[in-house]
Amino acid sequence: MADGTPQVASAGGAPILEVRELVKHYPIRGGLFSPSQMVHALDGVSLSVARGETLAVVGESGCGKSTLARCIIRLEQPTSGHILLKGADITVLAGRPLRELRRALQIVFQDPYASLNPRWSIASLIGDPMRLHGLVARGERRGRVASLLETVGLGPEFMDRYPHELSGGQRQRVAIARALAMQPEVIVCDEPVSALDVSIQAQVINLLKRLQRQFGIAYIFISHDLSLVKHISDRVAVMYLGQIVELAETRAARRRVLHPYSQALFSAAPVADPQAAAARKRIILAGDVPSPIEPPAGCRFHTRCPYRQDRCAREAPQLRAVEDRLVRCHFAGEPGFPPETSA
Amino acid sequence: MRRLTTFWLRYRRNRGAVAGALALAVILALALLGPILYPTDPFDMVGRPFSLPFDRFPLGTDVAGRDILAGILNGGRVSLLIGVLASLSATIIGVALGAVAGYYGGRIDDLLMRTTEFFLCIPSFVLAVVLVAIFQPSVVTVTVAIAVVSWPSVARLARGEFIAHRDREYVQGCRAIGMPDWEIILLQIMPNALPPIIVVSSLMVATAILTESGLSFLGLGDPNLVSWGYMIGVARTVLRTAWWMAAIPGVMILLTVLAINLVGEGLNDALNPRLRKR
Amino acid sequence: MSAPVLDVRSLSVEFESTLGTVHAVRDLSFSIGEGETLALVGESGSGKSTAAMALLRLIPNPPGRISSGAVLLSGRDLMALSEADLRGVRGREMAMIFQDPMMALNPVYTIERQIGEVLRLHLGLSKSEILAEVVELLRLVGVPAPEERARQYPHNLSGGMRQRVMIAMALACRPRLLIADEPTTALDVTVQAQVLDLIHGLKEKLGMAVLLITHDLGIVAETANRVVVMYAGRKVEEGTVGEIFADPRHPYTRGLLGAAKWEEADGDLLREIPGTVPSPFEMPSGCSFAPRCAEAIPLCRGAMPELKDVAPGRQVRCFLAEGRGHG
Numbered sequence: 023m024a025d026g027t028p029q030v031a032s033a034g035g036a037p038i039l040e041v042r043e044l045v046k047h048y049p050i051r052g053g054l055f056s057p058s059q060m061v062h063a064l065d066g067v068s069l070s071v072a073r074g075e076t077l078a079v080v081g082e083s084g085c086g087k088s089t090l091a092r093c094i095i096r097l098e099q100p101t102s103g104h105i106l107l108k109g110a111d112i113t114v115l116a117g118r119p120l121r122e123l124r125r126a127l128q129i130v131f132q133d134p135y136a137s138l139n140p141r142w143s144i145a146s147l148i149g150d151p152m153r154l155h156g157l158v159a160r161g162e163r164r165g166r167v168a169s170l171l172e173t174v175g176l177g178p179e180f181m182d183r184y185p186h187e188l189s190g191g192q193r194q195r196v197a198i199a200r201a202l203a204m205q206p207e208v209i210v211c212d213e214p215v216s217a218l219d220v221s222i223q224a225q226v227i228n229l230l231k232r233l234q235r236q237f238g239i240a241y242i243f244i245s246h247d248l249s250l251v252k253h254i255s256d257r258v259a260v261m262y263l264g265q266i267v268e269l270a271e272t273r274a275a276r277r278r279v280l281h282p283y284s285q286a287l288f289s290a291a292p293v294a295d296p297q298a299a300a301a302r303k304r305i306i307l308a309g310d311v312p313s314p315i316e317p318p319a320g321c322r323f324h325t326r327c328p329y330r331q332d333r334c335a336r337e338a339p340q341l342r343a344v345e346d347r348l349v350r351c352h353f354a355g356e357p358g359f360p361p362e363t364s365a
Numbered sequence: 366m367r368r369l370t371t372f373w374l375r376y377r378r379n380r381g382a383v384a385g386a387l388a389l390a391v392i393l394a395l396a397l398l399g400p401i402l403y404p405t406d407p408f409d410m411v412g413r414p415f416s417l418p419f420d421r422f423p424l425g426t427d428v429a430g431r432d433i434l435a436g437i438l439n440g441g442r443v444s445l446l447i448g449v450l451a452s453l454s455a456t457i458i459g460v461a462l463g464a465v466a467g468y469y470g471g472r473i474d475d476l477l478m479r480t481t482e483f484f485l486c487i488p489s490f491v492l493a494v495v496l497v498a499i500f501q502p503s504v505v506t507v508t509v510a511i512a513v514v515s516w517p518s519v520a521r522l523a524r525g526e527f528i529a530h531r532d533r534e535y536v537q538g539c540r541a542i543g544m545p546d547w548e549i550i551l552l553q554i555m556p557n558a559l560p561p562i563i564v565v566s567s568l569m570v571a572t573a574i575l576t577e578s579g580l581s582f583l584g585l586g587d588p589n590l591v592s593w594g595y596m597i598g599v600a601r602t603v604l605r606t607a608w609w610m611a612a613i614p615g616v617m618i619l620l621t622v623l624a625i626n627l628v629g630e631g632l633n634d635a636l637n638p639r640l641r642k643r
Numbered sequence: 644m645s646a647p648v649l650d651v652r653s654l655s656v657e658f659e660s661t662l663g664t665v666h667a668v669r670d671l672s673f674s675i676g677e678g679e680t681l682a683l684v685g686e687s688g689s690g691k692s693t694a695a696m697a698l699l700r701l702i703p704n705p706p707g708r709i710s711s712g713a714v715l716l717s718g719r720d721l722m723a724l725s726e727a728d729l730r731g732v733r734g735r736e737m738a739m740i741f742q743d744p745m746m747a748l749n750p751v752y753t754i755e756r757q758i759g760e761v762l763r764l765h766l767g768l769s770k771s772e773i774l775a776e777v778v779e780l781l782r783l784v785g786v787p788a789p790e791e792r793a794r795q796y797p798h799n800l801s802g803g804m805r806q807r808v809m810i811a812m813a814l815a816c817r818p819r820l821l822i823a824d825e826p827t828t829a830l831d832v833t834v835q836a837q838v839l840d841l842i843h844g845l846k847e848k849l850g851m852a853v854l855l856i857t858h859d860l861g862i863v864a865e866t867a868n869r870v871v872v873m874y875a876g877r878k879v880e881e882g883t884v885g886e887i888f889a890d891p892r893h894p895y896t897r898g899l900l901g902a903a904k905w906e907e908a909d910g911d912l913l914r915e916i917p918g919t920v921p922s923p924f925e926m927p928s929g930c931s932f933a934p935r936c937a938e939a940i941p942l943c944r945g946a947m948p949e950l951k952d953v954a955p956g957r958q959v960r961c962f963l964a965e966g967r968g969h970g
Contacts, residue, residue, distance in 0.1 A: 082831035097537050121543035129541050137534035141556040151542040189919045197538070204542060219686035220858055221916035224902035228912045246832060249861065249903075253913070290836035292861025294903040296884045299865040306840055307833045309787075310801040 036109075037070035038240050039094070039127075039208045044068070044103035046089050046264075050315070062314050063089040064100070065264040068341075071208065074234060076241040078255035078272070080248060080287070084311050086264040087244045091212045094242065095129045096120060107208070125155055128201035132213035134193030138185040144171075144196055145181040151203040170199040174229060191222035198229065202237075210242045215250070227254060248291035252276055260284045263314055263322040270347035280344055280354040283323045321352070329353070329360060375635040382631020388624035392617075396445050399438030407435040407591040415607055427596070427610050428603055436591045437617055443592040444621070447504060448574040451511035455573075456566040458512065459519025464550050464558075466520070467527025478524065481517040489514035493576055497585045504587045507580055511573045522565055526558035560636035568629040571622040578618055593618050646718065647674035648819050648852035649698070649737075654712030656690070656697045659705060665923040667693040669876045671712070675820070675852040675869075680843075682855045682867035682884075684899070688920045690876040691856050695822050698854075699733055717819060735765040738813035742825040744805035748797040754781070754808055755793040761815040780811040785841060803834035810841065817849060824856045839866050860903040864888060869956070872896050875921060875931040878950060881958045892959040894936045930961070938963055 046064040064086045071077040079087045092098045094105060096112065105113045112123055131137040138147055148167045152158040158166045168178040174195040185193055194214065201209055211230065215223040231254065233239060245251050251258055251272070258275050260268040260283065268281040279285050286305040293299055307326045312318055318325050324334035333352055341348050344355035353359045376382060405411060410430040411422070418425040424433040466477040484492075496510035530536055531554065539549050578594025580586055586595045593614040600610035656668040668690040675681045685691040696702055697709050700721060714721040716737055721729065741747045749757060758780060759773040768776060774793070781789035784807040797805055806826065813821055823842060827835035843866055846853050855867055863870055863884065870887045872880040872895065880893040891897045901914030918935040921927055927934050933943040942962050950960045 082833060092537075095541055097540060121545075124541060124543035127541075129538070131534040131538060133534060137538050139535045139539070139553050139557070141553075150539070150544065154543055154545075191919055200538070200542070219920070220860070220899055221686060221902050222919065224913040224915035225917070228915055231912060248832065286833055290833045292835075292839075292859060292865050294860040294864050294888070294900065296864040296888050299861075304836055304840075306836050310803055310834065311831070 036072070037106075038073050038108055039242070040070040040104075040106040041090075041094060042068050042104040042106070044090070044093060044105070045101045046086070046093055046098065047101045059315050062264050062317050064093065064103075065317075066103070067261075067264070067266055069259055069266065069269065071240045071242055073207070073240055074238040075257070076234065076243050076255045078243045078245060078251040078258040079261060080245055080251050080258060081261035082246060082287075082311055084263070084314055085261040086314070087261050088212060090261075091129065091210045091242065091244050095127050095210055096123070097129075121154075125151075125204045126207045127210070128204055128206040128208070129210045129212060130194070130197050130201055130214045133217045134190055134197050135185075135217070137197050138193055140185050142184070143181070144183055144185070144188075147185075147196060148200050148203055151200060155204065157203070157205075166203075167199075170202055171196075173202065173233070174199045175225075189222075190218050191225055194218060194222075194226050195229065198226075198233070202233065205237075206239065208240045208242065210244070212244045213246070214243075216245070216247060223250075230254070248288055249293065260287065263311065263317050265322060265350060266341060266348070267323065267350045268347065269341070274346050280347065280349045280360065281323075281351050282327050282329055282360050285360050286328075321350075372635055376631050379631045379634050381627045382634065385624040385627025385631065388620060389628055392441060392621050392624065393445065395438060396441035400435075400442065403435060403438055405432045405435040407431060407439045409435075415603075418609055418613075424613055425609065427599060428607075429599075433596070433610065433613055436596050437593070437614060440591045440593045440596060440614065441617065441621075443504070443587070443590050444574050444577055444594070444618070447508050447511065447577045447592075448570045451508045451515060451573040451577075452566050452569040454508070454512040455515035455569060456519050456562065459516040459521075460523045460555075460562060462516070463520040463523025463525075464527050464555070467524035468531050468546070468550055468554070470528070470531075474524070477520070481520050484514070484517040485521075490576060490579060493580060494583065494585060497580055502580075502585045502587055504590065507577060507585070507587065510580075511576050514576070515569055515573065519562060519565060519569070523558065523562055526561060527554055530554045530557055561633075564629055564633040564636060567632055568626060571625040571629075574618065574621060574625075647676050647715075648679075648717060649854065650674040650713075650715040650718075651694075651698065652713045652715070654694060654697060654714065655710045656693050656702055656707060657710045658707050662924050666876055666926075667707075667923070668697065671873075671878055673871050673878070673881065675854060677819075677852055678846060678850045679869065680846060680853040680855055680867045682857060682863040682870045683873060684857060684860065684863055684870055685873035686858055686920055688875070688923070689873040691873050692824055694873075695739070695824050695854065695856050698822065699737065699739060700729060731765070734761055734813075734818075735816040736818055737820045737822065738816070738818040739822040739824065740806070740809045740813050740826050742828050744802070744809040744829075745797065747809055748805060750797050753794055753796055754800075758793075758808070758812050758815055761812055765816045776815070777811075780815060781808070783814065783845070784808075784811045785837075786811070802830055803837060806830060806834075806838050807841065810838075810845070814845065814849070818851065820852045820854065821846070822854045822856070825858070826855075827862065828857075828859075835862075842866070860899060872899070875926065876923075877931065877960065878958070879932065879960045882954075882956065886954075886957060892953060892957075892964040893932075893961045894938050894963075895932050898935075 044064050044067045048061040048063055049058050050061060067090060069077060079090060081087045089098065093100045100113065104111055107123065107126060115123055145164060145167050148170055149163045152163055152166060164181065167181055171178060171180055176192060176195055188196065215226050218226060227250070230241065234241060243251065243255055255272045258270060258272045259266050260281065262283050268279060268284045279288055286307045289302065289305045305328065309326050312325055320335040320337055321339050324330045327334065339350050339352045341350045408431060411432050412426050412430050414426055414428050414430040416422055416426040422432050422434065424437065427433055462477050466474040493510045493514050496513060497506055500506040536549060536553060539553050577592060578597065581592045581594030582598040584598060586592050596614040597611045600607065604611055651674065652672050654668055654671045655666065658665040658667055671694055673681060683691045683694065698714050700709065702709060709722065712722065716732065721732060724732065755774065755777050758777045762768045762773050762776055777793050778789045781792055786792050786804060786807050800808065826842065827838050830838060839862065842853065857863060867884050869883050870881065871878055872893065874895050880887065880896050887896060888900065891900055898916035902916060916935050921931060921934065929944040929946055930948055933939040936943065948960050948962045950958050951964065953959050953964060
């Protein structure tokens with residue numbers, strides 16, 4: 023799919039889904055005497071994904087990646103910005119057109135224990151989308167459910183079971199089958215395996231990859247697990263406090279990342295290899311992520327950045343093209359910045 | 366079917382609840398079948414007033430020579446009927462308003478909950494007395510009055526449950542597949558929110574019976590029907606000389622309320638998902 | 644090496660349930676020396692957390708029961724101690740940190756009061772001594788402005804800070820053994836790095852033994868000296884970190900490693916372990932891993948293999964382990 027030339031926009035043709043300058047601010051109600059405040063969950067996020075492509079969005083809790091997922095599939099209304107599906111603006115759709123849109127755009131949630139209603143059988147959970155959108159005639163629904171179950175690696179005997187009778191991995195497969203029932207073109211995967219056991223994670227990831235090959239689905243893959251992201255994605259966006267700080271092809275990001283935060287994040291991720299772990303120099307950031315209620319002025323990362331300078335506190339850097347990628351840092355691209363840390 | 370079996374297995378663990386269910390079954394049977402098997406009119410003067418229990422009449426007669434057993438059996442019907450109907454209507458109103466308030470939030474929630482709080486502020490028994498006094502006392506007005514004073518607590522509970530569920534992933538997943546709101550409320554959230562509501566409304570039957578007794582005691586019951594509260598009200602003037610006249614319906618109220626509370630507890634144990642996992 | 648700090652011998656834990664007895668931990672033995680980190684690795688249901696709770700005798704009884712085994716802390720058998728003596732051991736000689744620090748901290752008391760409680764109970768320090776010691780401990784675990792933090796409540800702190808407070812509390816009496824049950828699972832990657840770094844530094848400084856319970860092989864590779872892999876309540880393999888990662892002998896260990904090394908499977912499908920962990924009520928006959936094992940032979944379905952020493956300090960529970968690998 024990649025044609026060899028590094029691209030910052032989606033590889034392989036026109037984007038199927040595009041997000042432009044998305045902003046989401048939540049008000050939190052103040053007390054009687056304290057004014058209400060705003061949580062800056064997303065501040066101007068732009069990205070796109072092409073057919074059959076996987077775009078990973080990584081970051082720590084509070085960086086806005088889950089809000090992004092929920093805004094994209096229109097579970098939340100963005101404060102400003104646009105979401106385009108196949109070129110059509112879907113940001114303000116409501117009612118019937120919004121329900122129609124749901125077909126193309128699906129989500130798989132993190133916790134398969136919470137995302138399936140315990141009161142309904144697997145057959146009705148997977149059959150719901152078909153019923154609601156009139157995709158499959160009533161009499162043929164069970165057959166279609168069975169074939170979807172088979173697609174996700176479960177037998178037809180699961181049809182009449184209830185979620186509590188299934189293991190975490192099996193439930194996640196059901197959740198995926200439910201999303202597939204709509205024949206979507208984009209699936210937002212919000213930490214789809216982080217609630218699962220290691221050996222089960224591999225099963226689900228392999229399933230997602232197989233489905234992508236088979237149906238050409240585009241994934242927006244939200245995760246905090248960097249080694250997983252490096253494995254599954256074509257491009258990766260690193261988020262910090264509601265902004266993208268670096269957006270690059272995964273292959274390029276594996277070699278090297280240019281934003282100091284990406285660098286710290288990538289170096290902090292544990293690697294299942296004791297020799298590599300011993301050889302590697304970790305950058306351990308001081309402190310915690312600042313509150314998204316009052317994000318730091320200037321560069322949002324400057325309070326924790328090991329290379330900060332006076333300018334960083336004063337002036338907010340823009341996301342700009344550096345080499346083969348986009349980076350939000352004043353100094354990225356200067357020779358020897360950021361200092362190399364890993365072999 | 367299997368769900369019912371597991372429900373019973375869990376319910377059975379609470380012995381008090383089983384005893385309560387038995388007692389309640391007996392009381393129900395008495396109220397339903399009693400007047401048929403013992404067809405004495407409770408308003409008929411069948412004998413001498415103040416006849417002792419186990420003398421000529423099984424439970425004696427009251428100040429006007431009416432058969433107390435007949436009163437108990439017929440009164441049970443009225444008490445239970447009003448209790449159940451009032452709680453049922455209060456539950457339906459409360460759940461409907463609570464569900465809408467909890468699911469949609471925002472202004473609708475503010476409006477509905479301020480209304481609820483308005484009702485909660487007024488002492489419920491006083492409100493019931495006022496309502497019955499304004500509209501002539503009858504089975505219907507008493508039932509309506511009790512329902513009107515009881516729904517706010519259900520509404521609050523239902524709202525809390527719906528708020529807890531509306532942001533769960535399974536609900537978001539249903540929105541993501543384009544499910545309409547009414548279906549999410551009725552078919553997705555409701556079955557999950559119902560267990561604690563069932564518990565509260567079963568306990569509400571007991572409160573409703575007490576309220577009805579209180580109203581009848583004050584003479585605000587349906588004048589054409591005997592109820593347990595009415596019987597106590599009649600007997601209160603002769604409490605010193607014929608205590609059993611008030612004690613017999615009193616014990617019936619006590620037993621019924623106790624049985625319902627035990628059943629409610631048992632339902633809580635059997636339906637409460639947090640205890641379930643053990 | 645000198646005598647181990649912790650020596651666990653044939654520990655078994657059972658739970659009674661309406662569906663029958665669950666053998667959560669079976670015949671588990673391991674030991675940890677001074678300054679050593681042993682990782683207890685396994686998936687959910689492997690019994691790793693139950694084993695940790697059993698070390699402190701914190702298994703709720705009923706329904707749980709430590710059915711056999713000995714736990715020797717510096718040579719003293721904890722299973723033989725009275726409940727009163729045991730309280731002197733818990734928190735003093737052996738301390739534990741949990742996955743979720745918010746669950747373990749009492750929200751209505753200040754940090755000073757919570758850490759001070761441990762000091763008062765075990766060391767009988769006076770009030771002024773306690774404050775000084777609390778500040779010292781907070782400084783030790785890298786809490787900035789410790790004098791101020793000591794007066795704050797748990798909800799004033801971030802997740803990483805709370806975990807540091809938990810560690811400070813655990814370290815209050817300079818325990819010989821620190822049990823860390825998924826200490827960083829609830830934390831973000833960069834904060835996880837901070838906390839793991841802290842535990843490692845403190846271990847070196849104080850010469851503690853650390854029992855690290857985790858499902859994350861990345862964390863194991865970075866922090867542990869030795870590894871015990873558990874599956875369905877039993878130890879299936881033990882070795883040094885180098886041995887386990889370079890030469891895993893048990894098919895389950897190999898599967899776990901294959902599933903964790905995302906990056907090596909560039910663009911390709913990962914090696915996966917099929918199926919799921921068996922239910923404790925439907926344990927397969929024979930080797931409990933056999934139904935998911937690609938290499939299983941008929942023998943595996945008939946009998947549970949014994950744990951065999953394949954090299955010094957190296958044990959494997961697999962019929963096919965001998966004659967395999969490079970050892």
